[in-house]
Structures are given as structure tokens and as C-alpha cells.
Amino acid sequence: MTVTDTTTRFLFEDTHIRGELTQIARPFQEVLSKHNYPRPIQPLLGQFMAAAAMLSDTIKFEGILSLQVKGNGQVRTLMAECRNNQALRAIAQYNDDFEDSGPLLGEGHLAITIDPDKGQRYQGIVLINDDDIDLASALEGYFQQSEQIKTRVWLYADHNAAAGMMLQAMPKSASESSLDLQEDEDWERLNFLAETLKPEEALNLDSETVLHRLFHEETVRVYPARELRFECTCSEQRSANAIMTLGQQEALEIAHEQGHIEIDCQFCRARYAFSLQQVEELFSPKPEDSIN
Ligand SMILES: [Zn+2]
Structure with a gap:
């Protein structure tokens, strides 16, 4: 049982709640092998890569989704992008006098950019006021404010692998923005189960095992996993x-x-x-x- 460089969409039957589980090892290791990044930057890059792949598969489109943060801290910019739900690349630029103990990003903003092959480019911006970004909370806030979609995001990374999980409560129709009582109960229960995922499980167990461990008492429809790889778009x-x-x-x-x-x-x-x-x-x- 190991992490398999995939992203998997799933749906809880009889609810309007869906999820996504993303795990990457090799694409992340390949990014780390290209640069000699200071150790504190590495897990952050992994989280950005997992999040880019996760969002890209959730939004369903052909093109590039990128997450980029610019701050006034030691890391000037950090970005990850996912092309056509499969090809990942990422980069961080940091100060020459980087110190392991100092804050990484400082204050700044996070940009979520969707650049479809056909159609209009879209960009959402989230301000970051803390010294260091909590990417999961920033993304939850983005979905809540810009899309009015109730969303929970969990991100995990060490120096070898990265993982992300997401739950979203889809409004039944455009006119209904809030959930009813039953839906609220489903949302609370599934979030409670999702919360029990430990970082070492997310980063070491394959997706099937993770989903079974968390949701074996639920009726879950799991869609075919999409494979993820490192790939650069330069030529x-x-x-x-x-x-x-x-x-x-x-x-x-x-x-x-x-x-x-x-x-x-x-x-x-x-x-x-x-x-x-x-x-x-x-x-x-x-x-x-x-x-x-
Ligand atoms: Zn390149």
C-alpha cells in the first residue's frame, strides 16, 4: 500500500456532497529534485501541488489551473499548476539569505487562476494576512465567498509525498443556497469522519484504503482515478x-x-x-x- 500519484473524485449517494482525494509522490519528488529547496519550503510546495491537482479535477475543464502566492516574506513567490487534470509543475522563489526558522511567506495574496484552452481566463484572489499561509483555510474561504459553495479542505505534505482531500456540499439548484436539515446532518457527519484522517495515513496509504477507512459505513460512489505526473510545458x-x-x-x-x-x-x-x-x-x- 503506497501513494499512487492519482486524484479520485467521489460522491456520497443520496446526498449533494462530493469529495476529492489527491495523493502525489513521484511528481512532487521530481519537482524537489530540480532545485535545492530549503527544507521548510518543501512541504508547502507539496501542498500547493496537491491542491492544484485537486481543484483542477473538481472544476472539470481543459486548460491550466494555477495557484500562486506572492508575499513579503522569505519566499517571494510560490506556484503550482496543473494542466488538463494531469500534468503538474511547481516552483518557489526565495531570498538568498533564507533562514529555516523565519516565517516563509509573510503577508500577501493567493491567486487562483483558471486558464481554459477555450474561453475566458478567470482569476480569484484571496488576501493572506498571517505570517504564513494556511492554504487549506484560504481555499475554503475562497469557495465560501466567491462561489457560495460549502467546502472543507485538508492538505498534508512531508518531504516525500503530498495529499489533499476536499468535501463540497453542492446546492441542489441555483436558487437554493443553503442546505436543509438532513443535508446539514450529512455534512456534519461526513466532515466528522473526514477529520479522523491522520497525516501519516494520507501520505502513505493508497486512495482506496483511505476512502474505505474513512467512509466504509457510507454509500460512496468512487469515480475512476486520474493519474498525475510531473510535466513541464516549456519547449x-x-x-x-x-x-x-x-x-x-x-x-x-x-x-x-x-x-x-x-x-x-x-x-x-x-x-x-x-x-x-x-x-x-x-x-x-x-x-x-x-x-x-
Ligand atoms: Zn520546463
């Missing part, structure tokens, strides 16, 4: 586009000065090098552009 083409946005004059100046232009991906540490000749070619008209 040769995207790097070429980045050079193009510099403009011909500036790009050629840099290429002449350095002999080439190098684009480094901060997420996965991939390097894309363009020789002076390649940079010149980027700005010269391509054969298919000419009119015959």
Missing part, C-alpha cells in the same frame, strides 16, 4: 517565441554580444540555446510566408 518553440517578443533589434544585439541566446526554464531546468544564425532565422521571413 523549443515557446523559447523561440520568447526571443521573438524581445524584438529583432534587441534579440540580435544580445546574440551578437554573447554569440547565442540561452533560455533557461526555471521550472524544469531545461536549457534552450539559439545560435546567432538561429536567432537571425527567427526574424527572417519563412518560405511559406512569401507570396508566389
